[in-house]
Amino acid sequence: MPKVRIEKKSRQHNEIAKQGIMFNKDFGQHILKNPMVISSMIDKAALRPTDVALEIGPGTGNMTVKVLQHVKKVIACEIDTRLVAELQKRVQGTPLQQKLQIMVGDVLKTELPFFDVCIANVPYQISSPLIFKLLLHRPFFRCAVLMFQREFAQRLVAKPGDKLYCRLSINTQLLARVDMLMKVGKNNFRPPPKVESSVVRIEPRNPPPPINYTEWDGLTRIAFTRKNKTLSSVFRQTAVLTALERNFKLHCSLHNQELPNDFSIKDKIETILSGVEAEQKRSRTMDIDDFITLLHAFNKEGIHFS
CATH class of the missing domain: 3.40.50.150 (Vaccinia Virus protein VP39)
Structure with missing residues (x-):
């Protein structure tokens, strides 16, 4: 030694x-x-x-x-x-x-x-x-x-x-x-x-794009966990649905909105994805404009990532 x-x-x-x-x-x-x-x-x-x-x-x-x-x-x-x-x-x-x-x-x-x-x-x-x-x-x-x-x-x-x-x-x-x-x-x-x-x-980029970076970062974090899978598949993961449902309920309570009895976060997300024709898209082929469109669609419906 x-x-x-x-x-x-x-x-x-x-x-x-x-x-x-x-x-x-x-x-x-x-x-x-x-x-x-x-x-x-x-x-x-x-x-x-x-x-x-x-x-x-x-x-x-x-x-x-x-x-x-x-x-x-x-x-x-x-x-x-x-x-x-x-x-x-x-x-x-x-x-x-x-x-x-x-x-x-x-x-x-x-x-x-x-x-x-x-x-x-x-x-x-x-x-x-x-x-x-x-x-x-x-x-x-x-x-x-x-x-x-x-x-x-x-x-x-x-x-x-x-x-x-x-x-x-x-x-x-x-x-x-x-x-x-x-x-x-x-x-x-x-x-x-x-x-x-x-x-x-x-x-x-000065000025920077008019986007809440924390929201953007939260969305890309989810989307790129499985960059080769379709967004529809990525957003069906239990952990993702649970986190987004919690955020949505908080959003509703802050804006005095009542949740319908038959509310389903899974159905809501699928509706948003299909509304911008993103359900079959995969993160690995999406550009900045694709993600900006997706983020706006989610935020417009009260779905937040921060």
């Missing part, structure tokens, strides 16, 4: 000697080291000298120092205090020091300040919640250039009928225009991750 500990310890020492700092896999730390990729991401962000840029997970600052040269200010969000120290050391005593603000902590739990552009090599395990935190952030930002795991990036841009089309695709595309920019191989990182990466550009 002691032998294993010694080997492990010496391996760690070798890592520290090689890299100068140990990277924490719990935080998804893979430092982007290729300056060409960094320059390309900065070009795609079309930074302006008056911009405030938000960077998430700056790591050792390879991208940060480049972004600082193009903008008025960089707000860097970093959870690892060791990397914060590295970043501070890197700009100390230079003109860039005054332009850098570091927020220490978990970006998902942090109140984000105003920013014009977001640029980041995103820790992959926070990809989905981070996207929606950014898209629901106000005031609006101009655009975000973000590095994700390749399959996640492909889901963001997937269209109806694509194999990877899912709730993430339609929810993101409702709130933003998303474009795939470039592929980035795993050897561009230190240490290399197990997966390939891609960079996407996200531009929030």
Whole structure:
């Protein structure tokens, strides 16, 4: 047993000697080291000298120092205090020091300040919640250039009928225009991750569509639980019927409406679906307009998803 500990310890020492700092896999730390990729991401962000840029997970600052040269200010969000120290050391005593603000902590739990552009090599395990935190952030930002795991990036841009089309695709595309920019191989990182990466550009729709996003999210959550099944089949599930009946009864009580004795939530939902010719549709082939039509039809009849 002691032998294993010694080997492990010496391996760690070798890592520290090689890299100068140990990277924490719990935080998804893979430092982007290729300056060409960094320059390309900065070009795609079309930074302006008056911009405030938000960077998430700056790591050792390879991208940060480049972004600082193009903008008025960089707000860097970093959870690892060791990397914060590295970043501070890197700009100390230079003109860039005054332009850098570091927020220490978990970006998902942090109140984000105003920013014009977001640029980041995103820790992959926070990809989905981070996207929606950014898209629901106000005031609006101009655009975000973000590095994700390749399959996640492909889901963001997937269209109806694509194999990877899912709730993430339609929810993101409702709130933003998303474009795939470039592929980035795993050897561009230190240490290399197990997966390939891609960079996407996200531009929030401003103004956003006139939809209650909580309602929309509730509808797509149900519809995409079984994206290959017909909506008629998906909405016949007991758990779905129970939740919608509870919401409908609440709606009726708030609006002083009496429920008929022979009321059936199942019949009501089937009537709504057939009214917009959606009972045989499947989520995997439905676009944003299809879901907007469906949501309006449900809400008009007092069926709510929040």
